[in-house]
Amino acid sequence: MSGKLRKTFTDPLSENNPITIQILGICSALAVTVQLRTAIVMALALTTVTAGSNLIISLLRRGIPPRIRLIVEMVVVSTLVILADQFLRAYLFDVSRQLSVFVGLIITNCIVLGRLEAYALQNPPLPSLLDGLGNGLGYGAVLVLVAFIRELLGSGRLFGAAVLPEHLPRNGLALLAPGAFIVLGLLIWTQRTLTKHFDSE
C-alpha cells in the first residue's frame, strides 16, 4: 500500500477522526454505547455502509447527473442501511432490537453523506473504499472506547460478563446520556491534546 493510500485509511482513525475531531455522528455515539456489544455491532454496521456507499458512489461518480447527485447518494445509502438492518434482524436479533432506530438512523449520519460528498465524488474506487473503511473504523474506535468505559463503570461488566467485584459501587451516571456526554467530552479533550489539534480562532 502506498503512503498516500495508507494515509487515506489511517487519517480518520485518529488525526481526522469523524467523532473527536469533526464532531459528527454524536447522536448515535451517545445512544448505543451503554454496552460494548451494541457499540461494536453499530460500528460494524456503519463501517459497512460508509465503505459500501463510498465504493458505489465512486464507481458511479462520472455518470451521476449533478442535478440529482444528492438523491442518488441518499438512495444508495438508504439501500445499504436497510440491507444492514435486515441482516442484523436475521442474525443478531437481540442486538438489533437494542439498537432499535439507530441502525436506520445511519442514513442520516453526517459521516456517511459527508464522506460521499467530500471524498468519493472526486476519487477513484480503491481510495474511496479505504476512506470509507477508515472513517467507519475511526467512528467505531471511539464508540468502542466510550462503551468500554460506560459498561465497565456503569454496570461493572464487559460484553455482559461481570468483571468488577460485587462490592465495588457502580456509577449509574455512566449508563445515562449525561454520562456519555462526559465520557465523550473527556475523550475529545484527550485526543485533541495528543494529536495537537486545536481549532483556529
Next chain:
Amino acid sequence: MAERKHGDVYTVLYAAGVCVACSLALAAAAAGLRPRQERMAELDRRFNVLKAFGAPVTDAAGRRIGSDRIEQLYSTHVRERVVNAQTGQIIADRTPGGLSPAEQAAGRLLPLYEWIENNRVERYAFPVSGKGLWSTIYGYLALDGALENVVGLTFYKHGETPGLGGEIESEWFQSQFRGRRLIVPEGPLPIVIAKGAASEAERTDPNRVVVDGISGATLTGRGVMEFLNADIRRYAAFIRSRRGG
C-alpha cells in the same frame, strides 16, 4: 449552470436505473432473509412468554439464555391454548398459531398460555397489545394459578422512542407489576399508570393497581394503561369460570 453534460432524458433514465437496481437488491435480501428473521422473531416471542411466566431466562452472569434453552423450557413447560371469550372454556385442538387474522380481530377466540409444572397448570399468560404513542406495542401478562396476582409483564415489540416510551421494556417498569393483586372476587382491578411517580396513597389504594409512569412518556403510558385494562377484560369470562365465581 455552466455545463450541462447530461440531458433531461439521461437524468430520468439514470434515476430510474438506480431505483430499479436498489429495489432489486432490497427485494432479494428481504425474500432471502425472511425465513430466518421469522424464526428469530418467534424465538424472541417465546423468550418473552417465558419471561412473563417468571422462568429463569438469564444465566448466573445475568446474560440471556441461548436459543436451545429457550426452546427446551418452552416445550417442557408452556402449553398453548385457545379460549372462547364468551364462555371462558378452553377449546381443544386449537392453538394460538392456528388462529386466522380474522378470528384474532373478531376477538371471540383468545390465545392463552399455560405454565405446566408436574402436570399441573401453575400460571397463565396471555398476550396484551395496543397503541402506544408511535406504534403498536406487543407484550405478555402472566397471572398466578389462582388467577389473582400478576406474575410478570413483558413488552417485546414496539416502536416507541428509546429512552422515553421505550422504557416500557426496562426492568424497573415491568417489575412494578410483579406480585400485585390484580383480580379480586368482583373482577379485575383497573391498572393505572401514574404521571411520573405514584404517591404512597395511590400505591396502596386497594381498589386500583397504580404504578409509576415514565417521565417524558406520559402518552405511551396512557396507551399501555388502556390496552392492558381492555385486554384483561377480554379474559373476564375465562377468569370467572376458573375462579368458580
